[in-house]
Amino acid sequence: DGGITQSPKYLFRxxxxxxxxxxxxxxxxxxxxxxxxxxxxxxxLIYYSQIVNDFQKGDIAEGYSVSREKKESFPLTVxxxxxxxxxxxLCASSINRGGLAGNTIYFGExxxxxxV
Amino acid sequence: xxxxxxxxxxxxVPEGAIASLxxxxxxxxxxxxxxxxxxxxxSPELIMSIYSNGDKEDGRFTAQLNKASQYVSLLIRDSQPSxxxxxxxxxxxxxxxxxxxxxxxxxxxx
Numbered sequence: 740d741g742g743i744t745q746s747p748k749y750l751f752r753x754x755x756x757x758x759x760x761x762x763x764x765x766x767x768x769x770x771x772x773x774x775x776x777x778x779x780x781x782x783x784l785i786y787y788s789q790i791v792n793d794f795q796k797g798d799i800a801e802g803y804s805v806s807r808e809k810k811e812s813f814p815l816t817v818x819x820x821x822x823x824x825x826x827x828x829l830c831a832s833s834i835n836r837g838g839l840a841g842n843t844i845y846f847g848e849x850x851x852x853x854x855v
Numbered sequence: 856x857x858x859x860x861x862x863x864x865x866x867x868v869p870e871g872a873i874a875s876l877x878x879x880x881x882x883x884x885x886x887x888x889x890x891x892x893x894x895x896x897x898s899p900e901l902i903m904s905i906y907s908n909g910d911k912e913d914g915r916f917t918a919q920l921n922k923a924s925q926y927v928s929l930l931i932r933d934s935q936p937s938x939x940x941x942x943x944x945x946x947x948x949x950x951x952x953x954x955x956x957x958x959x960x961x962x963x964x965x
Contacts, residue, residue, distance in 0.1 A: 772953065781861075781943060781957035782899070797952060798856075829898055833953075839906045842887040842947045846898040 742766065743847035745830050751855045752817065752824065760815045760850045762830035770835035771813035772844060775799060776827040785828075788813055789835055817852060825854050857882045857948045861956035869964050874931040876959050878944030881925070887947035888920060890929045892940045893958065899943055902929070934963045 743764045752758045762771065770789045774782040774797075784797030788807040802821025807813055813832075817824045828850045834841035858881045868874040876890075887906055891899035905911045905918040905927065917930040927946075931938055941958040948954060 774955070782955040784952055784954060787952050795952070798954075839887050840904070842953070843889065843901060843904050844945075844953055845901065849898045 743830060743832055743845060745828075745847035745850050747850060748848065749851045749853075751853050753855060755819045757816055757818050758852065760817070760828055760830075760852070762813045762815065762847060763811055764813075764832045764847075765811060766832060766834075766845070767810075768832035768834050768845075769810070770833045770844075771807065772831040772833075773797075773803075773805065773813070773815045774829045774831065776829060782829065785815065823854075824852055827851055857946075857954060859944055859946050859954055859956040861942075861944050861959050863957055864960040865962050866959055867962045867964055868934050870934060870936060872934055874934045874938065874961055874963070876929040876931075876942050876944075876961065878927045878929075878956055879925055880927070880944075880946045882946065882948050883922075883925060884949060885946045887953075888918075888927045889945040889953075890916075890918060890927075891943040891945060891955075892938075893943055894940050902942075931961075936963050936965055939963045 746761045772787040773785040786805040788794035804816045830847045831844040833844040860879045889904045890902045893899040903918045905920045911918045915932045919928045943958045944956040
């Protein structure tokens, strides 16, 4: 099946640890995104990438890092510098070509990160 | 800072009535607008996209766009209890990123 796969679904992090959230898509989409959602809040953009080997900071990039070595993959690392990482993390992708309809983004099922 | 604004709600609507959700955006150059529905604990799912001024209908849903007023809305006709969710408005900024409003919580009253 085509789609966006995020793993793990639930992750617990100890203070001072780095953790990496995986995001893989087999939709042949060019653009990929990471959003963070806190309880009762909207989505805030962390990082996004429109092509392989290139990515841009979103509105809340501090304490996070990404890579885009393959078109299908866009992992997010939550570093120890992120002081309040407990949240729901959503990966998304879009075709990003073929006109305005290519702007539509589709989401994975999300990953819940909790600091213990 | 480009922004997307929504009333957080909750918006309570009787079953069978029309629910009206509103969104304003700050980037006058935006051309792509989206409505997503999100159930508690789940990821957002696309309801509709709209790119041109006017109305776009899909089943019980109608999206309305007014670029001059920088305003986009979503109407849900014949509201059902299963429509109870948070509705997120999203806007593509230039050729670049997509940003979201904080969402409106909708409660359909049986």
